Amino acid sequence: MLVIRRKEGQAIRIGDSIVVEVLESTPNRVKLGVCAPPDVRVVRAEVLLAEAGNREAASAPPADVLARWAHRLGGEKARRGAELPG
């Protein structure tokens, strides 16, 4: 991994068309500005994890599997404890 130290207001360039600028830096987080062509997708890495997870989870299992795990999770009593409506 290439490591580059930058300060607020400084930038790095990736290839000919992508610029990443450090807009703000605090002890807990860094605010970045990214300039990239419209066909380059720029997202937080966690979004990709969420996408992959959703694709894998998008077909809920059959009713018998849900019922089995519902029982293992504590059933109706657990639902009330977790304050689901109904």
Place this chain on the structure above:
Amino acid sequence: MATEPKGIAGAAGDIRSSSYTFPAGIPAFERHTRFRLLENPLHAPIVVLESELDPAVRFACAPVALLAPEYKLELGEEDCELLGCDASQSGLLVLAILTFRQGGPPTANLLAPVVLNPAKRLGVQSIQCSAGYSHLHPVREERPCS
């Protein structure tokens, strides 16, 4: 338009159904902006979020409070706007999407919980970047105290 919960007669019992609008869809399913929350008493505490655009897109979910009692939700400005609420809003439902795989227990996505605002029938999948929650949180069986 808000939809009141209604019962659906079926072999599995009375399934409560209520519709929620996800203005931004959810990651990888951005076109799916309307979901039904299906609550089957036989499957409690697990509920199902079913896309109205394509009912084959169905997510089994469980309350985050049940899976991770110490969980702390952080809602950013954008999520609050999509939910029509502020960050201190009470009464929000926080659900983790479950992934079932053959040969093992399911996992829960605590990194990106589904947050529902029943008062406005709005929903969002809120990515929690700063807390270090896993998208593959192991779901463990509840065991009675001995």
